[in-house]
Amino acid sequence: MEFKLRWENPNTFATVVKIYRGTAPLVFAELSSPVATLSNGETEWTDRDLVYGNTYYYMLTVTANGQTIPTLNQSFKAVNRRGIGPETIIYGDDRFGYMGAPTYDETMDLKDLFASLNLVTGAGYNGVPSLHKWIRNGKIFYTMQNFRYTTYAKLTWDALYQAGMVFGTDDAGPEDRRGNNPPIEQSAGMIHLGDRYRVRLPRGITDDEGNGMIDFATLSQPITHDKIPNTVADEFTDVGYQYQPFFPEKMRFMNFVTAGYNPNNNYIASGNNSYLNYGFYCQERDTGEAGKLLIRGMWPASGVTVDVTHSDMVSARDPASIHWWAPIIELVED
DSSP states (O other): OOEEEEOOOOOSSOEEEEEEEESSOOOGGGOOOOSEEEOSOOOEEEEOOOOTTOEEEEEEEEEETTEEEEOOOEEEEOSOOOSSSOOSOSEEETTEEEEEOOOTTTSOOHHHHTHHHHHHHOOOOOSOOOEEEEEETTEEEEEETTBSSOTTOOBOHHHHHHTTOSSOSSSOOOGGGSTTOOOOOSOOEEEETTEEEEEEOOOSSSOTTSTTOOOGGGGSSOEEGGGSTTOOOOHHHHHGGGGSSSOOTTOOSOOTTTOSOOTTOOSSOOOOGGGTTOOEEEEEEOSSTTOOEEEEOOOOOTTOOOOHHHHSEEEEEOTTOOBBOOOEEEEEOO
């Protein structure tokens, strides 16, 4: 078996990276010969000499400007693995399936995952989140246990874009659909346990190839998404609908998360005057500097009985308006 180690190297000096491997936790003062020595600015290395089922420990040392710094131990069990969390699809299939929840010990800390957002906003997000693991069209990704990230994460779409957390691409995203923002590469995330993860927004009306964009003029007033003819299978409809108890018309799969009808298990909409008309940010935005945001879902006023229409609402909103943020944490596979 093989395992690809990845790391980041912010040094401006020439560096030498040495990689050490053992079958027990490594101690810096007791290191023997490295399994690899790299000096050409590499940021990844593949270990192709692993025995299936064994657990290995890795330590890297980085020498730059006369100083040598070791990393912490990183462990890896040589099994067939795609990201953190369970490897078996519990419900569904690779078109869309639910795989369960990663353990606390293997889940990344938000201070690292959201580092660019903390830099932009100064918010200081941190802690180990509870996640759900999914597969959709063969790709692995994760969502927050409650879909949105905390009641208090009052962020603008522009702040997420400036943190590189909207499109999940190696470029700045569509030139005409990023508002008045300067171009920022949309690949924010982290390397965790040897895998690369990106944070982005869900697609709210288009498919993976960008098909299905809507004329935003039709969304000047909130309308029911599932009554719009000929929409494509978008990400929010598949994933977001898992977090509410109803069965909207274009919900393609059973509710894997709540497993049964319970009106109280609704993370897409709730009656609350403090969050009146809140919905969920999506990737899509109208053209031009003042382009409006595509928002899915809608929270009604306090005391209103929430029903399926609040789950499948779609609207175009002012770029400065505040809505819920439901990050998609996508595993980047070579």
